[in-house]
Amino acid sequence: MNGYRFDKLKLLVADDNQHMRKLISTIMKAFGTTSVYEAESGEAAWQSLKKIGIDIVIVDWQMAGMTGLDFVRKIRNAPDSPNPFLPVIMLTGYTHIDHVRLARDAGANEFLAKPVTVKALMAKITSVIENPRPFVRTKTYFGPCRRRRNDMSYKGPERRAAPDAIDVDGIRPVGSGKTGSHGP
Amino acid sequence: MSKQQPIELFMPPNILKAKLGGDSHSIDFAAIKRAEAAIEEIKAEFPDWIAEDIALLTASCGKFLSEGDGNAVGRLFRASHDLKGQAATFEYPLVARIAASLCQLIETTEKPEAINGALALAHVEAIRVIFREKIKSMSDRTALELTEELERKVHAATERNAAAK
Numbered sequence: 001m002n003g004y005r006f007d008k009l010k011l012l013v014a015d016d017n018q019h020m021r022k023l024i025s026t027i028m029k030a031f032g033t034t035s036v037y038e039a040e041s042g043e044a045a046w047q048s049l050k051k052i053g054i055d056i057v058i059v060d061w062q063m064a065g066m067t068g069l070d071f072v073r074k075i076r077n078a079p080d081s082p083n084p085f086l087p088v089i090m091l092t093g094y095t096h097i098d099h100v101r102l103a104r105d106a107g108a109n110e111f112l113a114k115p116v117t118v119k120a121l122m123a124k125i126t127s128v129i130e131n132p133r134p135f136v137r138t139k140t141y142f143g144p145c146r147r148r149r150n151d152m153s154y155k156g157p158e159r160r161a162a163p164d165a166i167d168v169d170g171i172r173p174v175g176s177g178k179t180g181s182h183g184p
Numbered sequence: 185m186s187k188q189q190p191i192e193l194f195m196p197p198n199i200l201k202a203k204l205g206g207d208s209h210s211i212d213f214a215a216i217k218r219a220e221a222a223i224e225e226i227k228a229e230f231p232d233w234i235a236e237d238i239a240l241l242t243a244s245c246g247k248f249l250s251e252g253d254g255n256a257v258g259r260l261f262r263a264s265h266d267l268k269g270q271a272a273t274f275e276y277p278l279v280a281r282i283a284a285s286l287c288q289l290i291e292t293t294e295k296p297e298a299i300n301g302a303l304a305l306a307h308v309e310a311i312r313v314i315f316r317e318k319i320k321s322m323s324d325r326t327a328l329e330l331t332e333e334l335e336r337k338v339h340a341a342t343e344r345n346a347a348a349k
Contacts, residue, residue, distance in 0.1 A: 129198075
């Protein structure tokens with residue numbers, strides 16, 4: 001047993017589908033998290049973030065109004081963001097590598113594909129606890145480093161990458177044509 | 185070719201790890217077992233959940249067929265996308281597959297008015313029938329043939345749309 005104090009965790013689930021919110025809440029409460037907050041829209045989630053010291057957000061990509069991508073960009077870049085470093089797990093039915101790239105480029109830490117399983121959710125939560133990515137600031141991006149590899153010694157210019165630059169959740173790029181076009 | 189753009193790379197303190205503690209070298213199997221047991225307990229609610237999601241899909245499709253604008257398409261897409269992601273969890277994998285096919289039909293058609301309404305409706309009707317008949321198996325022959333036929337039609341529509349661009 002790894003003995004995480006999940007009872008201390010404050011987790012926010014933002015999804016406009018109440019059944020998905022309930023499913024994730026049920027899993028997290030069984031892990032031991034008592035403080036699971038739910039929001040049915042990106043706007044409501046943003047208000048919750050401002051009121052509560054949330055530790056991790058799980059946000060659905062497809063929401064009316066503020067989408068999951070909009071929400072994570074706001075967390076990373078808004079001047080009034082309560083925590084630009086907040087770990088964000090992007091929940092989605094999309095599984096294509098291009099969608100993984102979009103979530104990554106918005107500033108998501110992890111990508112959780114539906115259908116959600118207990119083991120996959122535990123793996124993503126564990127990953128944000130144990131393997132946080134360094135943060136990157138460029139002219140056009142602020143957020144977790146978009147490479148899984150944590151090369152903290154790198155001091156050079158922004159790298160426009162080779163095919164091995166993407167390794168998000170074990171999803172590897174197919175072909176090398178567009179791969180790594182988004183930099184570090 | 186590399187862009188000579190300066191970057192700042194830094195590691196924020198791991199506040200989460202400090203707060204939650206834990207041993208990074210093992211998985212909390214007890215927590216996983218508890219969660220799987222909790223899912224078993226709420227499984228009785230799954231038929232009601234998926235029924236609500238299918239009702240929403242049906243209503244969204246009705247709105248789309250009568251109004252056909254971007255908002256109606258957005259609602260239909262979100263409803264089908266939810267089923268694509270959740271129906272397998274709710275024990276209807278073929279519903280998830282048909283919903284995925286409907287998502288593809290919507291996503292690959294550039295203009296809302298160009299979406300084949302009859303084909304969209306056929307997806308919704310197929311989902312309703314599979315749920316009504318409680319077909320939870322991936323290998324039910326009739327349901328599988330229906331699914332594959334819908335996928336073939338969407339594939340053909342996707343190719344036509346791509347060629348028309």
